Amino acid sequence: xxxxxxxxxxxxxxxxxxxGPFSQEFVTTPGGDTFRGTLDHSHVEDNKxxxxxxxxxxxxxxxxxxxxxxIDEGVKIANVDGRDRTVSEVxxxxxxxPVIWLY
Numbered sequence: 001x002x003x004x005x006x007x008x009x010x011x012x013x014x015x016x017x018x019x020g021p022f023s024q025e026f027v028t029t030p031g032g033d034t035f036r037g038t039l040d041h042s043h044v045e046d047n048k049x050x051x052x053x054x055x056x057x058x059x060x061x062x063x064x065x066x067x068x069x070x071i072d073e074g075v076k077i078a079n080v081d082g083r084d085r086t087v088s089e090v091x092x093x094x095x096x097x098p099v100i101w102l103y
Contacts, residue, residue, distance in 0.1 A: 010096070014065030017097060026062060028070060029078040035071070037064040037100070039080065060085065062100040063093070071100055 001009075017023065018036040027034050041058050060080065067090055075087045077100075085102040093099050 013095075013097065017063045018065040026080065027078045029076045029084060031070065033068065033070045035064065035068045037062040060102045062102065064098050064100060067098045067100065077102065 017038050020038065023036050023038045025034055025036050040061050040063055042061050062077075062080075071087060071090060073087055073089060077085050077087065080102060087100055088103045089101040091099050091101065
């Protein structure tokens with residue numbers, strides 16, 4: 001795939017993540033800054049348990065087109081699934097989509 005085609009693909013993906021049918025607006029607290037993204041409950045592999053079986057836990061994350069400048073570890077986001085959540089990490093997923101991990 002050409003670099004131009006990849007740029008178009010990335011632009012469409014970012015638009016869908018922020019403006020698609022499952023996207024929603026999020027508000028930081030106490031600042032009141034807003035951004036759009038898609039809430040997702042993802043499985044994350046953890047360490048192996050006593051039986052040498054890799055464990056998976058569900059973590060909440062917000063997929064965004066681009067990470068807002070005001071988002072960093074420790075920032076609180078209001079009313080995510082009925083309660084305030086805190087940003088634990090900002091990362092990229094396997095497809096290169098920016099992800100805001102919450103706890």
